[in-house]
Amino acid sequence: MSLDDVTAKPHDRLAKALADEMAQVNDMIRARMASEHAPRIPEVTAHLVEAGGKRIRPMMTLAAAKMCGYDGPYHINLAATVEFIHTATLLHDDVVDESSQRRGRATANLLWDNKSSILVGDYLFARAFQLMVEAESLTVLDILSNASATIAEGEVLQMTAAQDLETDEATYLKVVRGKTAALFSAATEVGGVIANAPAEHTKALFDFGDALGISFQIVDDLLDYDGSLAIGKNIGDDFRERKLTLPVIKAVAMADAEERAFWVKTIEKGKQDDGDFEHALSLLKKHDTLNATRTEALEWRDKAKASLSIIPQSELRDMLLDLADYVVARIS
Known part of the structure; x- marks a missing residue:
């Protein structure tokens, strides 16, 4: 998406x-x-x-x-x-x-x-x-330079963690905060800073961008495994590229020995055969990880919208709230 x-x-x-x-x-x-x-x-x-x-x-x-x-x-x-x-x-x-x-x-x-x-x-x-x-503005310089460093860290962390079955949800969140959410949060935060907005307002803008970016990435990862939702998107790319994303991380955490061996073969070792993606989908459905992932995306959407409650109502604020709803529209 x-x-x-x-x-x-x-x-x-x-x-x-x-x-x-x-x-x-x-x-x-x-x-x-x-x-x-x-x-x-x-x-x-x-x-x-x-x-x-x-x-x-x-x-x-x-x-x-x-x-x-x-x-x-x-x-x-x-x-x-x-x-x-x-x-x-x-x-x-x-x-x-x-x-x-x-x-x-x-x-x-x-x-x-x-x-x-x-x-x-x-x-x-x-x-x-x-x-x-x-x-x-030194504050703006600090925010955007830190965001640039965080983005690079997120990409390197993903490179080292993406094919490691020990990667857990906390590590996944660090990756997402780095490679996706960092720029969203910096983009909104610096707008408040340059306007000399109250500290609680700039914090709210940061929180909005952070939660929006996380929700966006979770939705994107979900769509890679849900063909019924992935209009205009090729499904299975993350699996074929051996990227551990939230739906699979949740399934690995609940896997029995046979299922874990499958994930080791396909993700860690990269040995994928015809039908493996379909089997991966069956495991995600068995453990209901697609629905669990969907729930997390919606929760982050809700956090994004709630963060702006401290900002006075305006047409632009309402547009940002609508943007948060749009991010999850295809999975709602």
């Missing part, structure tokens, strides 16, 4: 409400992804940036700043920063995952090469830090 789905009503409403600001963000992104000396940089960046992404994360930054009363210029910088960080992580992820497709198009590492993807990703991280500094 992708938050960039063009049919998403919450996204449509946010995009309309923030149209003027997003036009400025897009102009800044295009200007800052340029390079005077290395034409490969804008070529690679444009391939991904212009590939149809709907800029949900930067819109969360803009919405948070505006609903906290900000009327200065730096929320534009921070929204562009968030998008650059996100794009950089996608470039790096596609190399790590050996991906060949992103947003329905060939990945940059396939069209060019791994070196180009890594180096252009590094360039975008550097551009992101330039934009952070221009906001003239």
